[in-house]
Amino acid sequence: MRDFRYQRAHDVSSALALRGADPEARYLGGGTNLVDLMKTGVERPALLVDVRELPLDGIESTDGGGLRIGATVTNSDLAAHPDVRRRYPALAQAVLAGASGQLRNMATVGGNLLQRTRCAYFTDPHTPCNKRRPGSGCAALQGEHRNHAILGATDHCVATHPSDMAVALAAFDAAVTYESAEGPGRLPLAEFYLPVGDTPHLETALPPGALITGVTLPPAPVAARSRYRKVRERASYAFAIGSVAAALDVRDGVVREARLAFGAVASRPWRAHEAERALTGGPASAEAFAAAADAELAAARPLPDNAYKVTLMRNLVVALLSELTEEANR
Structure with a gap:
């Protein structure tokens, strides 16, 4: 693992400043995916900006019966929240289907959205992978691909996204809110994730250095069923x-x-x-x-x-x- 610096941010503006000052910095939430990738050498940040203490850990109702979910809400708290269980039961079930209880206690909503694929070729720095090293090829095409993509894939990448939570959010037209150096922004989840195309290393439409601040679910009476x-x-x-x-x-x-x-x-x-x-x-x-x-x-x-x-x-x-x-x- 590469040596790295660690700094805790206490507000959104300081987190953005720390990340913006170092292009090799990464935001750290629960670290349940990022730290694993650091151990294998896939991720090599020079600085970790800890955002767990930012005031983004609330779940509140919006007008009409939607929900606003903060980026640092843990997966465990999200699944247990009574409004989530009542209004969007599929979301609670999806979160509970992911990982173990211990990991759900650490993992955050923002980090869950940004987790990387579990394709074995991506997580092994010694194999070709266009997502990890653009232009190197996709080893899965001729290799082990039993669990890989059947929709939307290209010859450049056949990896799948691992999030359970994001699948439920997609069904209910969720939107991702963020802060960047240019100010606040909002991306519908349908636009948040980029298609593979010939640039599988570009995974989201977030501006460089942007920090996810939350997820908004619009009112959807059908979601209760x-x-x-x-x-x-x-x-x-x-x-x-x-x-x-x-x-x-x-x-x-x-x-x-x-x-x-x-x-x-x-x-x-x-x-x-x-x-x-x-x-x-x-x-x-x-x-x-x-x-x-x-x-x-x-x-x-x-x-x-x-x-x-x-x-x-x-x-x-x-x-x-x-x-x-x-x-x-x-």
């Missing part, structure tokens, strides 16, 4: 091989509104707009749910060893939407 389902290779403490955040409003057997987002299938949380369009106004039936999943997954371009994800995601969508429909009919 939502679930998150995660499939992994072992029962706990594992990243997803496929996940779905879903919300459904069913009245008289007809889907009035649907929200769907997929995880572990792309370089960013994948909002399933095609599936939502196919569902809205149609019957709430297993056949319709399967057709909607097929409409979304028609764009899938799996590699030889991860084609199973197409079937997996289809089955997840049908199962989860069927459960939500049964609940609505009780």
Whole structure:
């Protein structure tokens, strides 16, 4: 590990100043991802700016029934908050599905959004990886790619984004707020993560040196009837091989509104707009749910060893939407 300096920031302006004075500085929240990458040499910051004590640890209601979540709120506190559990249950379930209790006690909302891929080639500095070393190639294309992307990938990168929390946030049209040297800013989550293209090392649209200050969830009555389902290779403490955040409003057997987002299938949380369009106004039936999943997954371009994800995601969508429909009919 490279030697580094450490400094604690006590307000947002001092954090921005410290980060802006050193291009090799990084913000430190819980450190559950960054410190691991420092140990392997993937991340080599010269300075860590600790932002855990910034006054960004609140969760409050917004007008109309939305939520404003501070960037330093821990994952454990987010999942346990009564308004999150009541208004956005899929978000609470997604957070609880991630990592272990000990890690959730440390990990922050801002850090969760910025965590890096767990692709083994990215975390190994001795292998080619365009995300870690632009222009070096993507070793996963001809190597181990069983858990890699089937949607939105390119020949430059097939890694997936590891966050469970971000998948649920994507389903509910969350926006990320930040502060930068130019002032405050706001990015819808749909624009926050950049597409892979030929620059997979550019992962977010945050301005250089910007500090995430929070996440805003708009009012969404349908979110109160939502679930998150995660499939992994072992029962706990594992990243997803496929996940779905879903919300459904069913009245008289007809889907009035649907929200769907997929995880572990792309370089960013994948909002399933095609599936939502196919569902809205149609019957709430297993056949319709399967057709909607097929409409979304028609764009899938799996590699030889991860084609199973197409079937997996289809089955997840049908199962989860069927459960939500049964609940609505009780």
